[in-house]
Amino acid sequence: MSRLLLIGPPGAGKGTQAVRLAEAYGIPAISTGDIFRSNVKNETELGKQAKAFMDAGDNVPDSLTNELIRHRLAEPDAQDGFLLDGYPRTVDQVRELDEFLSGQGTALDVVIELVADPDVVVARLAKRATEQGRADDTEGVVRHRLEVYREQTEPLIDIYSDRGVLAKVDAIGAIDEVTVRIEAALAERGIAARSQDAATS
Ligand code: B4P
Numbered sequence: 001m002s003r004l005l006l007i008g009p010p011g012a013g014k015g016t017q018a019v020r021l022a023e024a025y026g027i028p029a030i031s032t033g034d035i036f037r038s039n040v041k042n043e044t045e046l047g048k049q050a051k052a053f054m055d056a057g058d059n060v061p062d063s064l065t066n067e068l069i070r071h072r073l074a075e076p077d078a079q080d081g082f083l084l085d086g087y088p089r090t091v092d093q094v095r096e097l098d099e100f101l102s103g104q105g106t107a108l109d110v111v112i113e114l115v116a117d118p119d120v121v122v123a124r125l126a127k128r129a130t131e132q133g134r135a136d137d138t139e140g141v142v143r144h145r146l147e148v149y150r151e152q153t154e155p156l157i158d159i160y161s162d163r164g165v166l167a168k169v170d171a172i173g174a175i176d177e178v179t180v181r182i183e184a185a186l187a188e189r190g191i192a193a194r195s196q197d198a199a200t201s
Contacts, residue, residue, distance in 0.1 A: 002027060002191050003106060005084040007156060008114030010145040011121030011128075012171045013178055017114070018085035020179050024193040025186075028077045031085040032065055035072070055135045057144040059089055059152060066096040073100060084108075089153045110189050111160040112182055114171035118146055 002025055006014045015031055022029035036054060039047030046068065050060045059065075069087055072078065088094045101107050122142050129137035136145065160166040167185040171178055183193055 002081045002083075002186075003101070003109050004082070004186075004191075005088075005108055005111045005160075006086075006114060007111060007153065007160075008171060009116060009118065009121050009149045009153075010142060011125040012114035012116040013124075013175065014085045014114060016175055017179060017182060018083055020175075021182065022083050024179075024183065025081070025083070025191070026194050027081040027083050029083045029085055030069070030072055030078065030087070032060075032069065032087040032089075033085070035068060036060060055141075057136050057141040057148060059148060062090055062092045062096070065089075066093060069093075069097070070100055088156060091152075091155060091159070094156055094159060108160075108165055110186060110191060111166050112185060113157055113160075113166060113168045114178070115168055116171040120172055121146070 004021070004025075004027070006018055006021075008014055015033065018029040018031060021027075036047070036050045040051045040054065041047070046064060049064060053060045065087065073082065084097075088097050098107075122139065125137045125142045126139060128134060136142075157166065167182075167189065169178065169181045169185050173181075186192075
């Protein structure tokens with residue numbers, strides 16, 4: 001049973017690694033970004049409210065995000081562990097998640113910080129912009145997302161470090177290499193993948 005969080009600047013590889021880790025550890029990957037994008041695509045009420053914030057590279061308001069996560073974490077597949085990707089992203093979201101988990105008598109086991117240089121992430125997202133055409137991957141919006149990350153999300157690193165649950169992982173390198181580093185950091189904390197090569201095969 002592992003309750004994990006991936007945190008890091010846009011383009012650090014959260015979504016990319018989350019899919020692999022979910023498979024390797026047998027837990028669901030829960031990405032607020034993916035949930036919002038699917039709501040935007042399906043033109044739901046939530047998607048209509050979130051779209052302008054996302055396109056501008058701003059965080060979607062905590063009120064919308066917290067409610068969405070509360071429902072998602074209450075689903076049966078998340079009862080035996082999960083990997084959060086991109087939530088919490090603000091101090092208010094940390095408070096909300098703490099309250100939810102302590103109500104279940106649990107807490108996050110490990111917070112994996114993906115550490116990446118801003119120039120590298122801007123280049124990665126520029127490449128994704130040409131491949132996927134995401135509205136929030138243009139250079140100006142990416143730079144703004146980095147500022148939002150520095151202002152609103154970076155303070156979370158100290159919070160989790162003070163709690164002794166933070167694992168810093170270098171996110172520069174091939175995707176497989178980064179996965180291996182994350183697995184090593186988790187193994188050091190007593191969390192083993194289902195099979196040794198599950199994440200990189
Ligand atoms: P996210 O979906 O979380 O977007 P992201 O930060 O860019 O990460 P993503 O997972 O997509 O990209 P990754 O680094 O894996 O959020 C999008 C928006 O949703 C936010 O701006 C906000 O508006 C809203 N939102 C989400 N959560 C919220 C919350 N909790 N509160 C409020 N608002 C919220 O990958 C980037 C690219 O790099 C990919 O193309 C990938 O292929 C490539 N890549 C990854 N690893 C690589 C490597 N090692 N080498 C080379 N390329 C690599």
